[in-house]
Amino acid sequence: MAEERGLAMVTCTAPVNIAVIKYWGKRDNDLILPINSSLSVTLHQDQLKTTTTAAASRDFAEDRLWLNGEEADVGHPRLQACLREVKPKGGCRRIGVTATHLPRQHRAEVVVPERLALMMRHIRERDFEGFGQLAMRDSNQFHATCLDTFPPIFYLNDLSRHIIALAHRFNAHHGRTKVAYTFDAGPNAVIFTLADTVAEFVEVVRRSFPPAANGDQFVRGLPVGSASLPEELLAAVVTEPVPGAVRYILHTKPGPGPQLVDDPSQHLLGADGLPRRRA
Structure with missing residues (x-):
């Protein structure tokens, strides 16, 4: 984890999950919560993975997101739901209609x-x-x-x-x-x-x-x-x-779950919080 100029940064990799017992819909669209449990196989990251770097600093004026090198809309409801979970008081909410409200389950x-x-x-x-x-x-x-x-x-x-x-x-x-x-x-x-x-x-x-x-x-x-x-x-x-x-x-074959990347050179963001230029 990087710590400089009040900047906290972490990079993780995540695998692809293939559901063998699937979930068929959501009980809450805003929080992306499934209506039932599922069971998945995690594919090995040596063949396929995503890499994500998150940076936080009191100096940042706003939330920003880059996806595959292109800046994306940070206002997307799904992304906002994730951000609210990690921000202060973000988890203090109540779901008005629960799964028990849905008929014929x-x-x-x-x-x-x-x-x-x-x-x-x-x-x-x-x-x-x-x-x-x-x-x-x-x-x-x-x-x-x-x-x-x-x-x-x-x-x-x-x-x-x-x-x-x-x-x-x-x-x-x-x-x-x-x-x-x-x-x-x-x-x-x-x-x-x-x-x-x-x-x-x-x-x-x-x-x-x-x-x-x-x-x-x-x-x-x-x-x-x-x-x-x-x-x-x-x-x-x-x-x-x-x-x-x-x-x-x-x-490919089954593999481990998300991994923390310890090597700072693998961060996708620089000390200014902006994407690094890749050779």
């Missing part, structure tokens, strides 16, 4: 706790098939509910549905769940699998969605070995290739 009060308990059991018992099937079912139900709203919410696209079908064909060919998908609020697929299946499934994806231009950069992150695919697997799983549909694969 069978899913939040009954279904989700049961799923969370079951998913935790699968994880403790290292039961990948149970984990994978429950993750896929929860994802499917989430997106089915989005489609059933009025007007409907379309998060998945044609490529998403191709990947879902590919995963099911792959599992059917092997006679068990070897890969599992989940989709958050967007079309990008997250695939879970064990180490002994990575190379084979990556090759299946490569054959199903041949890279159009970036063949040498199609697989990024952790190294992936080569795999030869039997003809019977190709015939059963790789049905109609769609060239160029997948831009790239990022191979």
Whole structure:
């Protein structure tokens, strides 16, 4: 933490979280509080992370925010909700309507706790098939509910549905769940699998969605070995290739949570509280 001229500064890194038991809405939009608990996998920061520097000083005349090098609107309601939490008396508020006010909470009060308990059991018992099937079912139900709203919410696209079908064909060919998908609020697929299946499934994806231009950069992150695919697997799983549909694969693994950065040279802000110029 930096301390100079009355300036306090801290830098942290944070990972990407992928929910396998999702929350479906908020009980408070201002505070961004979910209506039910969720369970997520934290991806390793060696492959993907965000870096945030926060600075505080009595000399600062106003709050300012930079996102990816560009100054952003500090008045956004979500950001203001966070700032109020860390400012004096910011936490002294009362929610007028609580979660108990909302009717028909069978899913939040009954279904989700049961799923969370079951998913935790699968994880403790290292039961990948149970984990994978429950993750896929929860994802499917989430997106089915989005489609059933009025007007409907379309998060998945044609490529998403191709990947879902590919995963099911792959599992059917092997006679068990070897890969599992989940989709958050967007079309990008997250695939879970064990180490002994990575190379084979990556090759299946490569054959199903041949890279159009970036063949040498199609697989990024952790190294992936080569795999030869039997003809019977190709015939059963790789049905109609769609060239160029997948831009790239990022191979990673579970990792730690947020990390405090001790090296002052990694601060994104200078002693004046403004973004540092990067070479």
